[in-house]
Amino acid sequence: MVPCQTIVVMMMVVLVTVQWLGCTCSFAEGYPEDDLVVVLPGQPKVGFRPFAGYINVDSENGRSLFYYYVEAVKEPDTKPLTLWLNGGPGCSSVGGGAFTELGPFYPTGDGRGLRINSMSWNKASNLLFVESPAGVGWSYSNRSSDYNTGDKSTADDMLVFLLRWFKRFPELKSRNLFLTGESYAGHYIPQLADVILTYNSRSSGFKFNIKGIAIGNPLLKLDRDSSAAYEFFWSRGMISDEMRLTIMSQCDFANPKNMSNACINAIVESSVLTEYINSYHVLLDVCYPSIVQQELRLKKMVSPLSTCTAQYVENAGQSCGEDTIFTKSAQSEWNATSR
Numbered sequence: 520m521v522p523c524q525t526i527v528v529m530m531m532v533v534l535v536t537v538q539w540l541g542c543t544c545s546f547a548e549g550y551p552e553d554d555l556v557v558v559l560p561g562q563p564k565v566g567f568r569p570f571a572g573y574i575n576v577d578s579e580n581g582r583s584l585f586y587y588y589v590e591a592v593k594e595p596d597t598k599p600l601t602l603w604l605n606g607g608p609g610c611s612s613v614g615g616g617a618f619t620e621l622g623p624f625y626p627t628g629d630g631r632g633l634r635i636n637s638m639s640w641n642k643a644s645n646l647l648f649v650e651s652p653a654g655v656g657w658s659y660s661n662r663s664s665d666y667n668t669g670d671k672s673t674a675d676d677m678l679v680f681l682l683r684w685f686k687r688f689p690e691l692k693s694r695n696l697f698l699t700g701e702s703y704a705g706h707y708i709p710q711l712a713d714v715i716l717t718y719n720s721r722s723s724g725f726k727f728n729i730k731g732i733a734i735g736n737p738l739l740k741l742d743r744d745s746s747a748a749y750e751f752f753w754s755r756g757m758i759s760d761e762m763r764l765t766i767m768s769q770c771d772f773a774n775p776k777n778m779s780n781a782c783i784n785a786i787v788e789s790s791v792l793t794e795y796i797n798s799y800h801v802l803l804d805v806c807y808p809s810i811v812q813q814e815l816r817l818k819k820m821v822s823p824l825s826t827c828t829a830q831y832v833e834n835a836g837q838s839c840g841e842d843t844i845f846t847k848s849a850q851s852e853w854n855a856t857s858r
């Protein structure tokens with residue numbers, strides 16, 4: 520149930536070091552000229568400035584987080600600063616949030632250019648997207664053992680990141696700060712807020728001007744989140760009373776590795792729905808490349824379910840959602856089953 524497209528962004532961010540020699544334009548204090556992204560390939564002309572670059576969070580190991588920052592469309596000097604993190608764990612905030620969700624540009628259909636997102640959040644705020652933790656997107660470490668991450672190290676790195684990012688963007692240091700994200704960021708964001716508030720309480724100098732947090736479709740506690748989704752499907756008449764009862768009585772979502780067969784069967788049966796209903800927006804159809812594919816799926820619906828069961832289970836194991844968390848929990852300290 521965790522939305523997460525690990526999307527390969529087709530565009531390469533072109534970091535251009537701008538030579539201001541002989542330029543009559545003046546650069547506002549508190550912005551790093553070297554990080555200015557003058558233009559992306561196929562980008563429409565805009566009046567706000569994007570920046571991108573790396574902030575080292577551990578110089579000994581060589582761990583560095585990639586950020587993409589876009590100013591608000593109008594009056595960026597008076598607008599708040601909003602941090603956005605995608606979840607996963609393992610999803611890119613640049614490929615996901617910035618370029619397919621709330622950022623100023625979307626890829627064009629042919630993947631060769633960019634168009635304006637008319638609903639971009641930078642109409643209301645300055646936006647900071649960070650690839651977090653190291654290993655996600657363009658963030659990396661020179662020590663491969665750093666890729667064995669977890670909730671705590673992720674929040675600690677983000678604190679170091681923000682403190683150092685503000686050294687590069689001192690203009691934004693005292694700006695109203697909002698922390699936002701989706702999916703597994705239901706863990707990242709409250710935990711980062713906690714680390715920041717603790718920092719504030721101990722710091723006699725700089726304090727973050729944190730104003731609020733917002734989490735969308737958050738993963739908070741797996742057993743409640745998962746069963747709530749099936750309650751919702753039932754409330755919309757998408758699954759039967761019997762199926763709901765089976766799921767509620769047979770599924771122990773707190774122990775996803777130890778599901779009973781009755782539970783798995785009920786979930787597989789209900790997953791047939793998502794073949795043609797978008798479970799994140801049940802009023803929408805699923806997007807298929809062609810009407811022929813749509814027909815093929817509907818035909819499959821009328822054949823006996825058992826013939827498809829294995830296929831459905833296999834498909835479920837490949838999503839970048841809860842399964843990623845379960846797999847990772849073996850070697851990492853993600854704590855999706857608790858809050």
Ligand SMILES: *[C@@H]1O[C@H](CO)[C@@H](O)[C@H](O)[C@H]1NC(C)=O
Pocket residue numbers: 575577578580581582583661
């Ligand atoms: C990682 O190693 C490369 C190659 O030695 C180096 O150029 C880079 O600066 C290192 N990264 C960090 C964050 O230290």
Ligand SMILES: *[C@@H]1O[C@H](CO)[C@@H](O)[C@H](O)[C@H]1NC(C)=O
Pocket residue numbers: 774777
């Ligand atoms: C798995 O579930 C079964 C049946 O509910 C239970 O007897 C068993 O102790 C569980 N195993 C673990 C490791 O939780």
Ligand SMILES: *[C@@H]1O[C@H](CO)[C@@H](O)[C@H](O)[C@H]1NC(C)=O
Pocket residue numbers: 852853854857858
């Ligand atoms: C996970 O959460 C439980 C309950 O809050 C806690 O006891 C445990 O230490 C946590 N594990 C990690 C790895 O953070």
